[in-house]
Amino acid sequence: MLSMSLKLIISLVSLTWLFLGCTTSKQGINQTENNCPSPPVSPPKFRVNNEGDFFEKLKTLNIEVSEGIITFQTQDYDFIFCNKNKTFIIKKGNYKPEEKPVTNYEEAIQELNDPSYKIINWQDKTYQYRVILEPNPFPDFEVEPEKVILELIIPEAEQPQKHTLYTLKQVKQQKAGIQLGVPKITATVINNNQFYWSVSSEQGEGNGGIATIVSYEPEVDKINIIQPSQLAKQQINDLKISNNDTDTILWxxxxxxxxxxxxxxxMGLVSYNANRKSLKSYYARNSNLVGMIPHKLNIEKENLWVATGNGLCQIKWQTIEQVSSWKCWEFQLEATLPNEGLKVYQSLLNPNPQITLNADENQETVEVLWWSPQNYETEKGRYEIVYDSGFSVTLEDKGVMNWKEWYDNQYQVNPWEAMVYWPGKDWLWNGNRFIRPFDGVSLNYFGGGPGGISSWNNSQQQRPEIYAIRGDLDLIELTKDSTSVKYYSGWVDDDVLQPYLMIVPTEKPKNIQPNPLKKVSQ
Known part of the structure; x- marks a missing residue:
């Protein structure tokens, strides 16, 4: 029997997982628009109430396609790509989930206790499906689940088929968790008369699962379970399928x-060749992917669209290894400089401004990188903005070490992580500077908020002294005992700017240089 404290943790994490996944994307064709819409008079405002807004408002929930137009829908915005001129228009969004979202605790517990069946129609027949824990621990937590089951009700059947996807024993063997997290189906695809489902589990506080793809052949009533070992500890946000002459590729x-x-x-964007059982992954450190976390995918003939929390990429999937096959755009926030000038502070909590930026013919706007609260009682905060002159800081007692020193000798460094552990580990080397995308900032809700280049200068403060969350970095010196960087950002009071949202083409840096961390890691 589970302890009360563990029951509470499981309940809270499971409810969070359910609420995060309560919106289901619509995968349909919108035939009502045949021409590019007119852009709005002014770009839509981007209002920040908390740091989670940078994720929730920029995360694509659905992709709609019509003749000449593809629309990426977030909870607040539509990013509309016009094939005719290869440009984006941003409008206030009108996304509506297909299913009624879970909105309260009672509904959430009911859904966990008895998950709703989803429906797929094929050849005028209806199939119902869902994934569940068995035995189901909700709502009283008197039992511990031992399996994750796919239930499938085929046409004219009264009882569901039950297919075990994985067990608690397998999860422990894979070191993917010590207890089963709540599973959910994250995507459904019909390809060549087969159904495909991607299945993921919540993660955290010991909860876990095994990333799974299920294929089903309705003509012969046959289930096939795909679980590449490299994917075991991943969560699958979306699944799309492409076919060439010989292979079926799962994206x-x-x-x-x-x-x-x-x-x-x-692992970012993953291609799995179902015929050859081979796998490749494309993430921000080894490809041109703009952003760290892809949320939605779409395939239009030879083009694969990838929507991340930092932007959008159009890739010619058959030649994905070629740099010329990638074309990407990144999200950007801009704000107009106020007439009275803009006081810039060196850090989030610094009481004294270092400089005042004034609008002139060379600069009328500033790029907004982030927002952070100065304390959690008043919710007063500051925006981090791009500041080209930059500031320098040395962090004492925060140096460099290898990952095994930080964790333990058993730690296996993931290829999408920095080659060493240091205060700027979440920044990416772009060939010129270290950069950090929006979705490269971990929210860290239970650990003091997002971290960055920061230090605790005053134990009485609620927040650390944050110098940079997303500002570009130059590495001045990195030793075992300290870190010195120049960061190209500053902080301004949040009541003097009104950021608006843009999407801009990515640019390749000039004068490419080797990653300075290579010398440190040797």
Missing amino acids: LATQTSGEGNPYLPG
Whole structure:
């Protein structure tokens, strides 16, 4: 029997997982628009109430396609790509989930206790399906689940088929958790008269599962379970399928998560060749993918669209290894400089401004990188903005070490992680500077908020002295005992700017240089 404290943890994490996944994307064709819409008079405002808004408002929930137009829908915005001129228009969104979202605790517990069946129609017949824990621990937590089961009700059947996807024993063997997390089906695809489902589990506080793809052949009533070992600890956000003359390729949008961190990087965009049983992954450190976490995918003939929490990429999937096959755009926040000028502070909590930026013919706007609260009682905060002159800081007692020193000798460094553990480990080397995308910032709800280049200068403060969350970095010196960087950002009071949302083409940096961390890691 589970202890009361563990029951509470499981309940809270499971409810969080359910609420995060309560919106279901619509995969349909919108035939009502045949021409590019007119852009709005002014770009839509981006209002920040908490740091989670940078994830929730930029996360694509659905992709709609019509003649000449593809629309990426977030909870607040529509990013509309016009094939005719290869540009984006941003409008206030009108996304509506197909299913009624779970909105309260009672509904959430009911859904966990008895998950709703989803429906797929094929050849004028209806199939019902869901994934469940067995035995189901909700709502009283008197039992511990031992299996994750796919239930499938085929046409004219009264009782569901039950197919075991994985067991608690297998999860422990894979070191993917010590107890089964709540599973959910994240995507459904019909390809060549087969159904495909991607199945993921919540992660955190010991909860876990095994990333699974299920294929079903309705003509012969046959189930096939696909569980590549490299994918075991991943969460699959979306699944799409492409076919060439000889192979079926499953394209997966992947990430990981943890307690208080619903959005953590993973393997990125994954291609799995179902015929050859081979796998490749494309993430921000080894490809042109703009962002760390892909959420939605779409395939239009030779083009694969990838929507991340930092932007959008259009990739010619058959030649994905070629740099020229990638074209990407990144999200950007801008704000107009106020007439009275903008006081810039060196850090989040610094009481004294270092400089005042004034609008002139060379600069009328600033790029907004992030927002953070100065304390959690008044919710007063500051925006981090791009500051080209930059500031320098040295962090004492925060140096470099290898990952095994930080964790333990058993730790296996993931390829999407920095090659060493240091205060800027979440920044990416772009060939010129270290950069950090929106979705490279972990929210860290239970650990003091997002971290970055920061230090605790005053034990009485609620927040650390944050110098940079997303500002570009130059590495000045990195030793075992300290870190010195120049960061190209500053902080401004949040009541003087009104950021608006843009999407801009990515640019390749000039004068590419080797990653300075290579010398440190040797």
